[in-house]
Amino acid sequence: MYSKEIKTKGSSTIKLFLGDCFVGMEKYLEKNSVDVIVTSPPYNIGVNYNEYDDKIPRDQYLNWLGHWAKIAKEVLKDDGSIFLNIGSKPSDPWVPFEVALEMRKHFVLQNVIHWIKSIYIEHESYGEKVELNVGHYKPINSKRYINDTHEYVFHLTKHGNVELDRLSIGVPYKDQSNIARWSSGKYGLRCRGNSWYIPYKTIQSRLKDRPHPASYPAELAKMCIQLHGIEKTELVMDPFLGIGNTAIACKELDKNFVGFEIDKVYFDEAVRILEEEDYA
Template identity: 50%
Template sequence: MIPESFQLRHGDCLEVLPSLDPGSHDLVVTSPPYNLGINYRSFDDTAGRSDFLEWCRLWSAEVKRVLTDDGSFFLNVGAAPSNPLFPHQVILALTGGPEPLFVLQNTFHWVKSITVQTRKGEQISAGHFKPINSKRYVNDCHEYVFHLTKTGEVPLDRRGAGVPYQDKSNIVRWGHTDGIDKRCRGNTWFIPYDTIVSRDKERPHPATFPIGLVEQCIRLHGVGERTRLLDPFLGIGTSAVAAKRMGVAGFTGIELDDYYLSVARERLDPPEGELKL
């Protein structure tokens, strides 16, 4: 069942966002089109760079209007290996110039796949990535999540999104722990995609992020069930599913494509006994 406090709106975010009340949301988590020629059903992802950046400023200005003064805006942006400056150009468009919209408070690296070496010398690989067939570029295993705020001074619940100490002696050694076995996770987030069998059936969208990524943002923002979450690029509803799982007070999602929106609704209200991730 879709909670009564959840709104899933069909339309262009530039037309729907102005209908939302100022300061009506305290958290925004979204991932807009990357202007990389991705084959979306209802959006042309091939605009000129200057036009695309201006479009980002337009919808981000509306995001700022509907965000509370102590709100957080988590913006997920990826890039093609041949276009590595793209995420930085987007963030400069929103934070630079004579009239910046936001302050960049934190930069997170969403790690999709990683290989680590243990103290015993064993190499362990985890996660999923799309292999690149190239002699020039290495596989791209991460994306950015930019944490934007109006002032750069918004408090966060660092422990709420934290991890246990590996060396438990640090709990006593460091006074700031207050005896609690949890520390700040830092700005590298290893959050792999869920393993799926059929992309067409289980993830019918060319660019999604994991539910866990949104849940991490909700935890870090730190107001728990009082959260009022907005996603102006809902896609197939991953942020809505995260909001439902976390039991937040309210959610608004906007999606241009009617089919993607129908998938989002089904994920929130699946047939009995079937869980749609």
């Protein structure tokens, strides 16, 4: 399988394979070797990928992902974490739930994270109304469906008891005068909870600035790896690499990474972005 190796500024290696992750995971990865898998498989909702057919019969799709889960479980360490991002479309909202049930055959669902892409908040503060209208989403024109501004990230583990570094992505307490009451208060941070607002960057041209039809922000992958625990993480994998956003997160965090992508156009784009010195 063709591969490309990119060094980080520190001592880590980003290794990208052009090929099928089912074959690659079995051939190139040792059993019990991966600490964190952050990935977003195809959702089977008819996304227009270059190569992959995203509209196969649902049973076939779920079997395919079930087979993937079996191989992923073998290469994952016993105390490893999978962060599986799954979205849907308004006319086919069952996909994430069906995928979660398929994963249940192999893993424990330790946490459910809601990736919020856009939100409107109206808040009354000291008698003054504050409005926040932020983020990006694909607007749909419909009398039946509301805009979809959110996706799931399922945190799957082998036994449901992986200890997390919650404060690595913690947020400041609202009332700092009360923090001494809580044991973690000394850091001035509390657990962020499971609703993560992470917007896409504002772009000028879809084709030029985000040349993939279903990518996530590198920040999402970064937060998942931090939550699992930076210090204990030696190897991160994204078997459905796309244009390499999990790899970008690993480059920023200086973590070893391995990824697979079947589509040469996306693979080449990932290599190009990762080889750029300053990609922020």
